[in-house]
Every structure is written in structure tokens, then in C-alpha cells.
Amino acid sequence: MTGQPLPTTLGQLLAELTFAPELRDVDPATPVRAVTLDSRRATAGTLFAALPGARAHGATFAGQAIAAGACAVLTDPAGLEHLPAQAPALVVPDVRAALGEVSACLLGQPAQALTTFGVTGTNGKTTTTFLLDHVLRSMGWRTGLIGTVENRVGDVALASTLTTPESPDLQGWLAQMRDAGVDMLSMEVSSHALALHRVDGVTFDVVGFTNLSQDHLDFHGDLEGYFATKADLFTPERARRGVVVVDDAWGRRLATEADIPVATLSTVGEDADWVVSEVAPSAVGSTFLLRHHDGRAVRTSVSLPGPFNVANAALALAMVLEGGADVRDLVAALGDGIDARVPGRMEVVATAPRVVVDFAHNAEALELALTALRATTPGRLIVVFGATGDRDAGKRPVMGRVAATHADVAVVTDDDPHGEDPAAVRREVLAGTTGIDDARATVHEVAPRQDAIARAVAMAGPEDTVLVAGRGHETIQEVAGVDLPLDDRVVARSAAARWHDDHAAAVATSPEHEEP
Numbered sequence: 484m485t486g487q488p489l490p491t492t493l494g495q496l497l498a499e500l501t502f503a504p505e506l507r508d509v510d511p512a513t514p515v516r517a518v519t520l521d522s523r524r525a526t527a528g529t530l531f532a533a534l535p536g537a538r539a540h541g542a543t544f545a546g547q548a549i550a551a552g553a554c555a556v557l558t559d560p561a562g563l564e565h566l567p568a569q570a571p572a573l574v575v576p577d578v579r580a581a582l583g584e585v586s587a588c589l590l591g592q593p594a595q596a597l598t599t600f601g602v603t604g605t606n607g608k609t610t611t612t613f614l615l616d617h618v619l620r621s622m623g624w625r626t627g628l629i630g631t632v633e634n635r636v637g638d639v640a641l642a643s644t645l646t647t648p649e650s651p652d653l654q655g656w657l658a659q660m661r662d663a664g665v666d667m668l669s670m671e672v673s674s675h676a677l678a679l680h681r682v683d684g685v686t687f688d689v690v691g692f693t694n695l696s697q698d699h700l701d702f703h704g705d706l707e708g709y710f711a712t713k714a715d716l717f718t719p720e721r722a723r724r725g726v727v728v729v730d731d732a733w734g735r736r737l738a739t740e741a742d743i744p745v746a747t748l749s750t751v752g753e754d755a756d757w758v759v760s761e762v763a764p765s766a767v768g769s770t771f772l773l774r775h776h777d778g779r780a781v782r783t784s785v786s787l788p789g790p791f792n793v794a795n796a797a798l799a800l801a802m803v804l805e806g807g808a809d810v811r812d813l814v815a816a817l818g819d820g821i822d823a824r825v826p827g828r829m830e831v832v833a834t835a836p837r838v839v840v841d842f843a844h845n846a847e848a849l850e851l852a853l854t855a856l857r858a859t860t861p862g863r864l865i866v867v868f869g870a871t872g873d874r875d876a877g878k879r880p881v882m883g884r885v886a887a888t889h890a891d892v893a894v895v896t897d898d899d900p901h902g903e904d905p906a907a908v909r910r911e912v913l914a915g916t917t918g919i920d921d922a923r924a925t926v927h928e929v930a931p932r933q934d935a936i937a938r939a940v941a942m943a944g945p946e947d948t949v950l951v952a953g954r955g956h957e958t959i960q961e962v963a964g965v966d967l968p969l970d971d972r973v974v975a976r977s978a979a980a981r982w983h984d985d986h987a988a989a990v991a992t993s994p995e996h997e998e999p
């Protein structure tokens with residue numbers, strides 16, 4: 484809490500805001516308890532934030548909110564035109580730009596009670612926040628987590644719907660964390676969130692940047708716009724200090740353009756404040772050394788395969804250290820290393836044969852995941868994957884080509900077909916696997932996905948690796964508009980258990996095998 488009582492009337496709320504909305508029919512004594520941007524969630528005393536959406540202006544639902552007890556509507560001039568007569572209104576030029584402050588104010592600025600870590604970048608946000616959370620817990624802190632997979636207060640987790648929640652929900656989570664005695668928050672900050680003001684009302688203690696590559700250009704226009712949105716996190720309104728991975732050109736540019744103090748981090752030999760060296764892959768992950776030019780050093784390991792997970796882990800460690808942790812305390816807390824599990828992110832669900840479930844759902848990520856696993860696979864590399872229906876059809880043959888050139892066996896199956904014919908999507912993926920000079924994979928087409936995973940695991944030898952790519956932690960597959968339960972990790976685990984049962988049975992019945 485800030486020590487100040489929470490505003491309980493519209494008048495008190497207005498007095499605390501740094502901006503002054505234009506008021507229509509507002510009685511300052513009206514009680515206010517909460518804010519929402521969804522009329523379906525309005526109850527007595529809710530301020531309804533009505534903003535323009537892709538489909539409708541929220542103000543068209545104001546009547547519904549008022550009928551449910553909303554005390555007033557926060558809207559823009561366009562919204563005013565849709566409001567019922569005499570509906571009390573607070574009018575601002577841009578509702579989203581006002582919403583974060585209003586939400587934080589109504590809940591007593593909960594972010595100020597927490598040490599906050601925010602991670603942005605095209606890839607690695609979920610993984611890095613989970614690793615941050617793991618490290619902070621190891622150090623004895625009570626933690627909170629917000630991101631794509633789940634939102635968590637202490638040990639209580641709920642599946643999330645957005646990577647970064649809308650500001651009324653975000654501030655609600657932060658207030659729950661404050662009230663539950665959470666010390667440290669690790670949070671993903673998506674580019675959508677920055678563009679849509681979802682994190683207004685939070686000034687992060689430390690922010691981290693993983694990398695930037697082509698994504699979400701439908702929303703941001705071009706890469707330059709996408710970069711500018713991400714860079715907005717590295718400004719004094721949003722963060723106190725940052726750590727930037729400078730392995731790509733966008734990171735190097737961000738490090739020079741950021742308006743806050745930043746420490747740079749390199750895992751590929753770039754000149755940087757924090758440098759990763761002595762990386763040694765193992766069957767489950769990697770060991771590495773993270774060293775600052777001032778002499779601080781951490782030699783540790785991360786239990787997730789792939790060089791990119793060394794980068795994610797090093798970023799998490801550097802953020803904790805830049806946040807003020809003592810390097811000796813950190814080293815003592817890590818013990819044998821960072822033994823973290825991130826749902827559906829290079830998650831090793833079985834060994835001998837090793838079965839890995841990963842979220843890689845585009846060609847670039849698939850190639851990275853296969854390359855990472857190849858380095859630690861003594862036998863064959865088998866991949867099970869598909870492409871999403873109703874989305875970016877251009878990536879389908881490219882994914883097929885990547886699988887054909889980087890795996891020994893490619894099992895083409897369905898991802899989320901959505902409304903599209905699954906067989907037609909598979910055909911486009913398969914088209915990419917043919918006519919390539921450097922193809923190495925034998926290609927199979929197997930559907931549905933459960934069968935493909937089972938086939939791939941059954942054909943593996945103990946030295947092989949099976950990568951089940953594309954769906955990560957997801958538990959619902961949409962086929963022809965119907966939501967079907969499907970968790971790759973559950974299917975892969977039971978296929979691996981069957982493999983071990985079958986092999987144990989084969990050994991037991993072989994003529995050479997004699998009971999002791």
C-alpha cells in the first residue's frame with residue numbers, strides 16, 4: 484500500500500489522477516470500487532471503461548454495464564455518442580492511456596509494494612520469466628509470475644488468457660500479490676501490451692530484452708514499428724534499469740538508444756558488460772560461466788536444452804544481479820544449478836529415448852530447436868510437427884523444408900487446424916519436404932496428432948531424440964471449430980511409458996534373458 488486510503492468515491496479517485504477527465508452528469512460522492520473494460524464483468528460500483536475495439540466501441544455496451552450497477556463510464560468523445568442519456572461519464576481523449584493509472588489508483592498502486600522484473604522480446608519471454616521466478620525462489624523470496632502459460636501468486640496458479648493482461652486485471656493480480664506478501668514479480672511484457680497501455684501504472688525495477696525477429700507485423704506495421712514498441716519499455720516512465728541481450732543487431736541498437744541505464748549481455752562473444760563463456764551442452768541442458776567485467780562471476784547450469792536457453796538463463800541471472808542481489812548469495816542459492824521446468828518449452832518429458840515437447844511453431848524456431856537437440860543426440864533426431872490452419876500459410880512448406888533438412892525422421896501431422904481441412908494443411912507442409920538437395924529425413928504423414936506422437940516415440944531407439952514441436956503447454960486443439968482436449972506432454976509421456984514397457988517385455992522374453 485502507499486499508506487494512503489484507497490479512493491472510494493469518484494470524487495476521491497478524480498483528485499488522485501494526474502489528468503482531469505471532462506465530466507458529464509458525474510456526482511463526486513458516487514461510490515466506486517473497481518474498473519473493468521468488459522460490460523459483462525460490471526457490478527455495483529464498477530467504473531466501466533468503454534474503448535474502441537476491432538469489432539465494436541465498448542460504449543455500445545454501456546447500457547448493459549449501467550444496468551448491472553456500473554457507477555459511471557470512462558470513455559472517449561466517440562464513445563459519448565453511444566452512451567444512454569444521463570449516463571454519468573468521464574471523458575478522456577484515449578481511454579487506454581487513462582486506464583492503467585485509474586486501475587492502479589483504485590487498488591493503491593500495488594506495483595510499488597513489489598520488486599518487479601519485466602521481460603520483453605520476440606522469443607524467450609516465457610522461459611526467461613520462469614527461470615527468473617525459479618532463481619528468485621531459490622534465494623528465498625516469495626514470488627509472483629505473469630505470462631503466457633499461467634499467472635501465479637505464491638504457489639497458487641491460474642491458466643492465463645493473454646501474455647500480458649489488460650491493466651484492470653494486471654493491477655488486480657498485483658494487488659493480490661501484495662496482499663499475499665509476495666516480494667518479487669517476474670512478468671512477460673508483450674509488444675501488444677506496450678502498444679495498448681496494459682502496463683501503464685507499473686514502473687519495473689529491472690527490464691530484460693531477449694531478441695527481436697519478424698513477428699506480429701500485422702499489428703505493428705513493420706519491424707521498425709515493432710522495435711520502437713519494444714524499446715518503449717526501456718524508458719524512465721516504464722523501468723528503472725535494464726539488461727539487454729546484444730546477440731542480435733536489434734539488441735545492440737536498443738542498448739545504445741535506451742533512455743535508462745542498461746547493462747549489456749552477450750552469449751556469442753560480443754563486447755558486453757555481462758559475457759557468457761565456457762558453454763558445455765549436456766544431455767539435459769548446459770553448463771556455462773556468466774562473468775561481469777567488474778569480476779563478478781557465476782558458474783552454473785540450466786536444465787533446458789539449447790544455446791538459446793543459456794541466453795535465457797544468463798539474462799535471468801543478470802537481471803537478478805542488476806536488481807541488487809549479491810553474487811555470493813546468488814551462487815549459494817543456485818547450488819547445483821538452475822533445475823527449472825518450463826511448461827512446453829524444451830520440456831524433457833522422457834529419457835532414453837529422450838522426448839522433448841517445445842512450443843516452436845514457426846520455421847525459425849523449429850530450426851533452432853532441431854539444431855539445439857542435434858548437438859546432444861547420439862542417435863537419430865525425430866520430429867513430430869504440423870502447421871496451424873487459418874494462419875500464415877506461407878510458413879507451411881518452409882517448416883516442411885526445415886524438418887526435412889534438419890531431422891532424420893519427420894512425422895508430419897496436425898497442429899491447430901482451426902477451421903481449415905487438416906489434410907490440406909498437411910499437404911502444404913509435405914510439399915516443402917520434397918525436391919530438396921540436402922534433405923536427410925525420411926518423411927511420414929500421420930494423423931491425428933496423438934497417433935503421430937505415439938508412432939514417433941515407438942520408432943525411436945534409446946539413443947534417439949523425439950522433438951514434439953508446435954503446441955508446447957497448450958491443452959486444447961481446435962479442429963473444425965470444435966475444441967478437443969490434447970496435451971502433447973501427456974500423450975508423449977504415455978507413449979514413452981509404453982516404449983519402456985514394451986522394451987522391458989521384449990528383454991524379459993528374449994531367449995538370452997534369464998531371470999537371476
Ligand SMILES: CC(=O)N[C@H]1[C@@H](OP(=O)(O)OP(=O)(O)OC[C@H]2O[C@@H](n3ccc(=O)[nH]c3=O)[C@H](O)[C@@H]2O)O[C@H](CO)[C@@H](O)[C@@H]1O[C@H](C)C(=O)N[C@@H](C)C(=O)N[C@H](CCC(=O)O)C(=O)O
Pocket residue numbers: 520521522523534535536537538539540541542544644645646647648649673674675676
Ligand atoms: C487484437 C486485440 O488486441 N484485441 C483486444 C481488444 O479486443 P477487440 O478490439 O477485438 O474488442 P471488441 O470485441 O471490438 O470490443 C470492444 C470493447 O468492448 C468490450 N465489450 C465487448 C463485448 C461485450 O459484451 N461487452 C463489452 O464490454 C470489450 O471488452 C472491448 O473492450 O480489446 C480487448 C479488451 O478490451 C482485448 O482483450 C483484445 O485482446 C485479444 C483478446 C487478443 O487476443 N489480443 C492478442 C492479440 C494479444 O494481446 N496478444 C499478446 C501476445 C502476443 C504475442 O506475443 O504472442 C498478449 O499480450 O497476450
Ligand SMILES: Nc1ncnc2c1ncn2[C@@H]1O[C@H](COP(=O)(O)OP(=O)(O)OP(=O)(O)O)[C@@H](O)[C@H]1O
Pocket residue numbers: 604605606607608609610611631646671693694791792794795827828829841842843848849851852955
Ligand atoms: N532466447 C530464445 N531465442 C530464440 N528462440 C527461443 C528463445 N527462447 C525460447 N525460444 C524458442 O521459442 C519458443 C517460445 O519460447 P518462449 O515461450 O519462452 O518465448 P515467448 O517470447 O514467451 O513466446 P510466446 O509468447 O510465443 O510464448 C520456445 O519453445 C523455443 O523453441
